[in-house]
Amino acid sequence: MSLNPRLEAVTERIRTRSQARRTAYLDRMQRAAEAGVTRAHLSCGNQAHAYAAMGPDKDTLAEGRAPNLGIVTAYNDMLSAHQPFETFPDIIRNAARKAGGTAQVAGGVPAMCDGVTQGQPGMQLSLFSRDVIALSAGVAMSHNCFDAAVWLGVCDKIVPGLVIAAATFSHVPAVFIPAGPMTSGLPNDEKAKIRQQFANGEVGRDALMAAEMASYHGPGTCTFYGTANTNQMLMEFMGLHLPGASFINPGTPLREALTVAATERALAITAQGNDYRPAGKVLDERAFVNGMVGLMATGGSTNLVLHLPAMARAAGIELALEDFAEVSELVPLMAKVYPNGLADVNHFHAAGGLGYMIGELLDAGLLHDDVCTIAGDGLKRYAQEPKLKGGNLVWEDGAGETLNDRILRPAADPFQKTGGLRQLAGSLGQGGIKTSAVDPARHVIEARARIFHDQASVKEAFRAGEFTEDTIVVVRFQGPAANGMPELHSLTPILAVLQDRGLKVALVTDGRMSGASGKVPAAIHVAPEAAKGGPLAKLRDGDLVRLDAVAGRLDVLADGFDARETVEADLTGDAYGIGRELFASFRESVGDSTKGAAVVV
Secondary structure, eight states: OOOOHHHHHHHHHHHHHTHHHHHHHHHHHHHHHHTOOGGGGSOHHHHHHHHTTOGGGHHHHHHOOSOEEEEEEOOOSSSTTTGGGGGHHHHHHHHHHHTTOEEEEEEEOOOOOHHHHTTSGGGGGHHHHHHHHHHHHHHHHTTOOOSEEEEEOOSTTHHHHHHHHHHHSTTSOEEEEOOOBOOOOSOHHHHHHHHHHHHTTSSOHHHHHHHHHHHSOSSSBOSSSSHHHHHHHHHHHTTOSOTTOTTOOTTSHHHHHHHHHHHHHHHHTSTTSSOOOOHHHHSSHHHHHHHHHHHHHHTOOTHHHHHHHHHHHHTTOOOOHHHHHHHHHHSOBOBOBTTSSSBOHHHHHHTTHHHHHHHHHHHTTOSOOSOEETTEESSGGGGEEEEEETTEEEEEEOOSSOSOTTTBOOTTSOSBSSOSEEEEEETTEEEEEEOTTSOGGGSEEEEEEEEESSHHHHHHHHHTTOOOSOEEEEEOSOSHHHHSOOBOGGGHHHHHHHHHTTOOEEEEESSBOOTTOOSSOEEEEEESOGGGTOGGGGOOTTOEEEEETTTTEEEEOOTTGGGSOOOOOOOGGGSSSTTGGGGHHHHHHOOOGGGTSOSOO
């Protein structure tokens, strides 16, 4: 089917808006590509330093004719999603050697876990870690020894940071290699139930610990459809993974075969061959529109509304909130994966997964097929799935129909006709809400506001029994300039308890929520943020606030609101400790959430 004309109009609007920035970007990419293989311009001394520890590959590197891959890795063994990457460099080096190339670990990047820092001071470094990752990857790639790069990362800020770096090194082909999700453990809905029981005082910490350990139980990505797995979806929709690579479990023969194949593909798309595919060519406006389509069709994480504009800016492309809003209106919600449903990503993959979904969206005219991907031209090949047959990796057509319509539905018969994210605007500013997991009966909440300046105060009020009526909980001074824009996911269990007691509740904040959140209506990323004098800084306890996800509105219903003085908060408590003082310059220079809350782009 031909491309939906409204989707084409969105793409053209982005193209026009980005023309000057993108033209300059492509010009820089062209000049860098024309300079030729980078190692040819290094002195003998430069090269000797670069190859000294490379053992059997030293002579091949010194000859300078074989392509050399740079490995940028987010490995650490505290993150289950990144622990499998410990063995990937050896797999990649061996595969490169067999294919006539070489590979070196160019450098590592930090990778923090929001699951560990959730509700803790360290969460205030979380969003900024994306820009640190981009900077760290830039340092790794600055050695200028690499004909292509393979990028090892999975989780929340890691993939966006790596994409920013890959886009910046636009002339270098970029292949992203995932580690895959952990096998299914305790169902996510059971884990959430026990969290609420603990918040309500019904079970003890021993029961909570047992549930958490049974859910997060082994190597691989957490199995709910949060930011980490949304990242993996994006890498396929945007053509940076091999088809079908995202949701293959770690430690399996198919996982290793895909890592080998990704290495071989990276070697095949360098400027030294006949199929040069630089990162800047793959990352065009069509790729980003395809990413937004995937975000809406899967009901993905709200964090990507921050990350995609930052990633796009690194590639010379300007995304606006209106683009997300219009794509959401066009794209049906085809998947129900926790927190939007009971299934996890393993169940989603077994039901047909991304291959089925991409095929359906292409047939519906809701994806650009005419794109450059690392696998070849056209997105249709991403409707295929990888299999091992006789020890050989092959790609075959995926399921022609959903294998479980409680998890995955066709575009013509979706769970809902519009995407899982909505943009909000009104007298309280601009923001967003994830509607895919929220009961439609709660898409409109009108209630008196209760104002807080941190998460701890909300929890104290809950423990004191202060929430006895319908309430819109406003947690302000949580934006990027205030304290780094932490996720407020630790509020989800107590707000869910209030909701289950029959109260109408919602959260309004200039901070973020986890990609795992969704049951409670939450207007997030509200901009301008309170620390910059945004409307949230004028709210008072008792103001009537209306959150209307149907109409896309976020308003205060109070006379004389605009004439009020803004409140200022003492933010010194968020400025020191757990490394926060190191990020003072980030807080001072960070852009607005509407532009991706970025420092480096």
